[in-house]
Amino acid sequence: MKLRKVPAAAAVALALSLALTACGSDGGGSGTDDGKKITVGIKFDQPGIGLKTPDGTYEGFDVDVARYVAGQLGYKPSDIVWKEAKSADRETLLQRGDVDFIVASYSINDERRKKVDFAGPYLLAHQDVLVRADDDSITKPSDLNHKKLCSVTGSTSAQNIRTKLAPQAQLQEYGGYSECLTGLENKTVDALTTDDSILAGYAAQKSFEGKFKLAGFRLSNENYGIGVRKGDTELKNKINAALEKMVADGSWKKAVEANLGPAGYRNEPPPKIGVVVG
Template sequence: MKVLKTGAAVAAAVALALTATACGGGTKDGAAGSSGDAKKDKVVIGIKFDQPGVGLKTPEGKFTGFDVDVATYVAKELGYAPEQIEFKQAVSAERENLIANGDVKFVVASYSINDKRKEKVDFAGPYLLAHQDLLVRADDSSITKAEDLNKKKLCSVTGSTSAQNVKTKLAPEADLLEQGGYSECLTGLENKKVDALTTDNSILAGYAAQEKNKGKFKLVGLSLSNENYGIGLKKGDKDLQTKINAALKKMVADGAWETAVKNNFGPANYKNEPAPQITEGS
């Protein structure tokens, strides 16, 4: 009889475990089960780590910049607190891969919307309209327009649309050097290894405004292209696209967008365009 009782107890325990599993098994990343009230664990967001004013990881390990503020606001609207955000470096050439491989939930990394990129990823937004410009040394008066780059050394980052725009349309004889990050280009500019750095004026303004760079560089003041920054996400994820668009609209409406612009770009006297209309996904 003792053996029978033990067997019955084991059977009851197994049945109870099976019932619990069927009613409310765990879900990936702490997502809510059938009750819907379990909290999400974290969200991984791709940003730039080397763009002052836009996306920067400081030596202390903090993250600052306009894109960081936008990403944090959007994450909040998706249900994530700041401490649940994991920022992952998204260099220009790897943004599509990070999204496609599921390494990030979305990318907020001075990511200009264009048709070629939209073949691989979807976008929400846009959330900022920037213009391509040139950064040169403060004492250089030889470059006042894009055509002046012919026969000169131009630097940008691998995967950037800015350098190709100059090389193919504006200064085909420019000697183009592509680096892994803008910091390398800036070092080359300071050391006279290159004559100009090209990318969006928002990014250039952030570099020029850094305390260590004040007086060293200047913006030429051109508008070589329109760059609509969007938030990149996995192709076909319409639900996430809709939620992010709603978050961006709310950020503009409640004044948080304007505050972020002033906090991050104001020191460089950057003249921003008004918040653009949301066009992706509509």
């Protein structure tokens, strides 16, 4: 009798072991093909940079950068969960752990560095102003005095102009650049300011073709970085390595040309990792 009980117990144990293993394989563990996801913050309303299209897909230079970086970290495009990262929300998203990293035309500055860390920079842009194509009243920064100047809540662009160049500009802050663009088209605002890369993307849209123009002011240097949680040096270093590879293998140039080239955007050479141009 004892000889019969031993194999029976072993059989039960083996069955339980197999059942638990099967449950584990269906439960989304840490394997590379086992439900691994990464959450990335991008802009949803910036053509050429970060845009959620009506059919629910995502496109733009930042999106291509994010996909490349995620790929170097071991994630397939289908593993990426995209989350909207509005300008005013970026630090909070990182601090709460709502996203793993942010690629959202995120300019590196000292104030933001107090709250988050940055990989990169991966693009050097310049602040400019977008005006209506038929408006010849704004030809230099000081012409923005007494004009209604639009930017988004949380952006430093409009404050830069009011502080340094046109202290009497009437600042209008909206939730997104699309709202500013509608105001510019409807003449409820006179100018929209942000980075030239973003403005070029808007101006190049077919629905706005011929309606707007860049003023051509290079008002600041904007070093785009990839935001990570404060103190996450390991992830920061991995992202920097991915960015260096993206430049070296030609993917960076291809992404710039595909997303910003049609607008006639003249990009700067890829910046050196860790070097912020003042």
